[in-house]
Amino acid sequence: MSREQAVPTNSAVWLGIANHIVLAAFKGTIGVLFDSRALLAGALHSAADGAALVCEKLKLPRQAKKNGESRRSGAGKAGEPLLAIFLSVFLLMGSFQMGISSIGEISQGKIAPPGALAGVAIVISIALKEALFQYQYRQLRRSKSEQVQGLVDSHRHSLYASVAVLIGVFGAMTGQEMGVPVLLYLDPAASLLVSVMVLWRVYRMILGTVYGSLISDIQEEDASLFVETVQRVHGVITVDELKAKENGHYVTVTARISVNPRITVLEANEIATRAKVLLMTRFTHISEVSIQVFPYDPGYPYKSNFEGAGDDLPTLLQ
Numbered sequence: 001m002s003r004e005q006a007v008p009t010n011s012a013v014w015l016g017i018a019n020h021i022v023l024a025a026f027k028g029t030i031g032v033l034f035d036s037r038a039l040l041a042g043a044l045h046s047a048a049d050g051a052a053l054v055c056e057k058l059k060l061p062r063q064a065k066k067n068g069e070s071r072r073s074g075a076g077k078a079g080e081p082l083l084a085i086f087l088s089v090f091l092l093m094g095s096f097q098m099g100i101s102s103i104g105e106i107s108q109g110k111i112a113p114p115g116a117l118a119g120v121a122i123v124i125s126i127a128l129k130e131a132l133f134q135y136q137y138r139q140l141r142r143s144k145s146e147q148v149q150g151l152v153d154s155h156r157h158s159l160y161a162s163v164a165v166l167i168g169v170f171g172a173m174t175g176q177e178m179g180v181p182v183l184l185y186l187d188p189a190a191s192l193l194v195s196v197m198v199l200w201r202v203y204r205m206i207l208g209t210v211y212g213s214l215i216s217d218i219q220e221e222d223a224s225l226f227v228e229t230v231q232r233v234h235g236v237i238t239v240d241e242l243k244a245k246e247n248g249h250y251v252t253v254t255a256r257i258s259v260n261p262r263i264t265v266l267e268a269n270e271i272a273t274r275a276k277v278l279l280m281t282r283f284t285h286i287s288e289v290s291i292q293v294f295p296y297d298p299g300y301p302y303k304s305n306f307e308g309a310g311d312d313l314p315t316l317l318q
């Protein structure tokens with residue numbers, strides 16, 4: 001990603017984080033003042049969306065490091081899982097508290113209908129969220145970012161939660177106006193449903209941040225071990241490129257090596273076979289190895305130590 005592409009991407013991410021924080025505070029305040037548990041659960045879901053974006057933002061420097069744009073210290077890398085765990089514990093406590101409170105209110109049957117401003121607040125929050133999504137989507141598409149699909153998936157789940165809160169708030173308000181007590185239960189029921197969605201969101205955040213970062217670190221460490229192993233094979237001059245991809249419990253390795261340009265094709269294939277066998281023997285979790293062999297080229301002005309019969313001939317047109 002170029003610097004020009006990174007600027008709109010970073011601005012879209014930071015704007016999304018700020019928007020979720022503002023929406024969480026706005027919906028939480030209105031929910032407390034006008035007795036809407038569904039709106040409080042919606043505020044908790046907005047906080048979870050903001051926390052997920054913060055964790056996603058912390059992954060951007062690591063991706064930039066892989067592209068050669070920046071370098072990170074080990075302390076920063078270790079701080080990502082710690083921050084994710086802290087945010088996850090906070091959200092878990094809030095969702096459990098919200099779910100228990102909603103169940104208690106439903107079981108007791110003493111439900112206070114939400115105020116009219118609660119309905120206005122959820123409509124405003126949905127409109128702001130949709131406007132922000134359109135802006136972020138255009139910015140990420142313009143910069144050709146890989147985060148577009150993640151943004152769409154996150155917005156879809158967030159929209160489900162907003163619709164549940166909308167149905168709960170307006171359903172309870174309708175029940176109060178029409179004298180249908182059963183509809184009053186829609187507000188705490190929506191709160192319980194959104195609390196479960198927050199739990200699922202937190203689970204995905206932990207899985208993607210903590211477990212994903214550990215997997216990434218393991219792959220980087222294994223890749224260096226793979227390179228060292230291939231370099232020990234007699235006949236391999238350099239390992240130009242090596243990629244390791246994880247498929248379930250197994251790993252596939254793709255490598256490109258350089259050998260003496262004066263050996264035969266059969267000898268080059270034998271070197272690649274020895275490297276493949278050594279990798280699969282030493283690392284039992286490797287299921288497939290693909291090695292491409294290229295002649296070693298030191299480049300100008302260097303030349304090979306092996307001089308042929310025609311090496312003394314002039315190379316320039318006379």
